[in-house]
Amino acid sequence: MKQTLLSLQGISKVFADKTVLDGLDLDIYDGEFITLLGPSGCGKTTLLRLMAGFEQADAGRILLGDNDISHAPPEHRPLNTVFQHYALFPHMTVFDNVAYGLKMEKRPKHEIRERVEDALAMVQLGDYARRKPHQLSGGQQQRVAIARAVVKRPRLLLLDEPLSALDYKLRRTMQVELKRLQRELGITFVFVTHDQEEALSMSDRVVVLKDGVVQQLGTPREIYERPANLFTARFVGETNLFPGRLKQITESAITVDVFGVHRTLRRPDFSVADGQSVHVLLRPEDIRVLEPNADHGLSGKVVERNYKGSTLDSVIHLDDGTEVLASEFFDEDDPAFDYRLGEPVKVSWVDGWEWLLPEEAGQAVPDGERTADA
């Protein structure tokens, strides 16, 4: 059983009549890498600021172990923050920036020196101690910010979109670096991002937030393969949502009719009824594109193709107008594999990989629209 380190209980926060967080509960385990994921305005940054103590919740409690820290000021909380724009002190050297927190603890000089040097070595900035922040690149400033936060050996490190200001390549490097640091230090990381790819690749668990409410909490695999609702399905990864109709419901299985194709699947968690409309979710990589003369599949034609290096992504219009996104890996045996625009094809998918979601209020099952969110 994992031990809870930080427990958020019934947290609500209202800014000027706008409810940012609404009765949110969340347990963060000791030593895990947990990511708060959601679009801007979903409350993820507010949640982080509540943990750090920069904001006070209007309702609810925050427990660190057995201590209620709901009203403790930030300087008295044993957790530290890596800020989105680094927030380095521009008038201090790298060394003094990192030493700041230890000086506030009134540590002896030699201990400060040792620990700061260790922290800088850990982020590979040992030679930059005498520099000023403005003499460093964005990635280096980011490392200083991390060293400054971890040198205090916090129980919990809060990271507020720390990589959003970096370019793509540097971001990838820093993602790996952060994972390594987290493993080495054994500190719990709470990471905020709006980048679903980043969330999936780095986290032990992901919290998907929308309008201050947890949409889903689970491992990256659960979030991606078994989204709890339409929002998560659309927000995380690209998605085909097809209209389906349920029939032949038994104790453990159901049959779903998608475009006349009948598939028998495990009975889903939500309540089902005969003839009920459902969303059938298929990821682009579940889709198989076949020759036009294949003996099964739905016929359509290619309207867009995007070469992505490792995959070939295409958009296919079915005969009834439904758009289908497909993402196929290149086959080493067929290096010339490609489509012409307008080329007739047939579309199928891997049997049993369908994921069913119920209709939601205001989200009637469409007749077959393209639903691909970034």
Next chain:
Amino acid sequence: MLSVRQQPFKTAVLVLVWGWLLFLVLAPNLLVVGASMMTRDPVSFLSLPLNLDAYRQLFDPLYLEVFLHSLFMAAMTTLVCLLIGYPFAWALSRVGKQRQLLLIFLLIVPFWTNSLVRTYALKLILATNGLLNNGLMSLGLIDEPLQLLYTEGAVIVGLVYLLLPFMILPLYSVFDDLKQEVLLASHDLGAGRLSTFIHVIVPLTLPGVLAGVMLVLLPAMGLFFVPDILGGSRHLLVGNVIKNQFLDARNWPFGAAASIVLTVAMAFLMFAHRLSKRRLGEEGP
């Protein structure tokens, strides 16, 4: 490099600007340096031989006292402006953006109003039977009018009144640049309010303080009309000394030397300001 013929416009502009600055800024200042080293002449203002008598005269006990007194009043003015302006700029930078614009507008309205007229308005308030004395007497706080006008205090009040916006604006600019995130980082790392103020806020606002000091201290030594109107020609400033030497006593070398003291003070303050900005990694002007 393109030649003059290829860029007649550029050449014309540069000649005009350089001409203006060389003739009306550089040359006159060199003249003042020259004048400060010449000998007083009742007829043609200046004559040879070159000497440093004027500078020596600055240390004449009589003038030294005036200088130190002027410096004291300017320093007091600066200090009062800083004490009023620092919390003011801080508070100003924390109100809503829309309201901030209005408040800054209100701050510079007086600056656009004739400074002589504003100094004169203070006289209405501070006079023996002026508004302040009348008000205090009718409240029964005092029995007879206080001597407010023609005092050192009146001069300082006048200087503060005229120069306060020049202290507030650069301070506001540094407070406005002060990122909330940096203050949060300080708290996050365990610093309380006082520690954050001493270790983060003060060093980061120092360039604004120095700019404000520069914009207040130097004019506070030169605004000769303030003591003339509010100080009754006592409590002289360096500006009064320079003016008297040039326009009345006709001792140009001495007036020029006094003005060079002001210039040196300015150079010193500008240097300090630049240094403080460089510490923050910003390029000085």
Next chain:
Amino acid sequence: MTHRWLPRTYLTLVYILLYVPIVVLVVFSFNESRTGYAWEGLSLRWYEALFNNRAMVAAMWNSIWLALSAATVSTVIGALTALALHRYRFRGKKLLNGMLFVVMMSPEIVLAISLLALFLLVGLQLGYVSLLLAHVTFCLPFVVITVMARLSGFDDSLPEAARDLGASDFTMTRTVLIPVIMPALLAGWLLGFTLSLDDVVVSTFVSGPSYEILPLRIYSMVRVGLKPEVNALGTLLLVFSLVMLMLSQWILIRSKR
């Protein structure tokens, strides 16, 4: 923040202190009383006295004419300087920048005596011309920074695009740059106008009996005692400055959209 009212109260208090003298001045300009300390009833007599004072009216016109010409000349030179600083690379650019900065920061009195020394050396009769040269000199840096601020906010490729489309350097400046910096030119002009109208220190040194201007007229009046006409004059100047200031702010804000 626990005490939101504290900063607000403080701000309000300082604003009251800043505005009390101005309000007093305006109120007393309509006062019947000769002594000017106590309220004796509403009257426009000081405005009447002001306009019957021929020396005062003459000084007013002199000042306005001087401010108009100083603002115009400094705007032209200042704008050209800003354009040169922005667009060209030339030797001594840093020095030029530095000199403008020094002029702006210099105590006025230092500028005043240096100009007086120059004018006497070259034998220039103190009057309109000497005042104009002096006023343009101290207005210049303010115009330059106003225009520079505008120029630094706009896309460098605009002039390049104009040149690419066949405009000469001069044509490009006329057809692209000048329209872009127009709001800054107007704001700079208004600033120069106000600075010139307000100046006491420099004018004291470089004006002669042939050309008396308003601030010096006021100066000689207020040095001793109280002159109720000055209240009336101050009120008029205040209204005038306010109109100018609002105009310049309006121009700047409108141009930002």
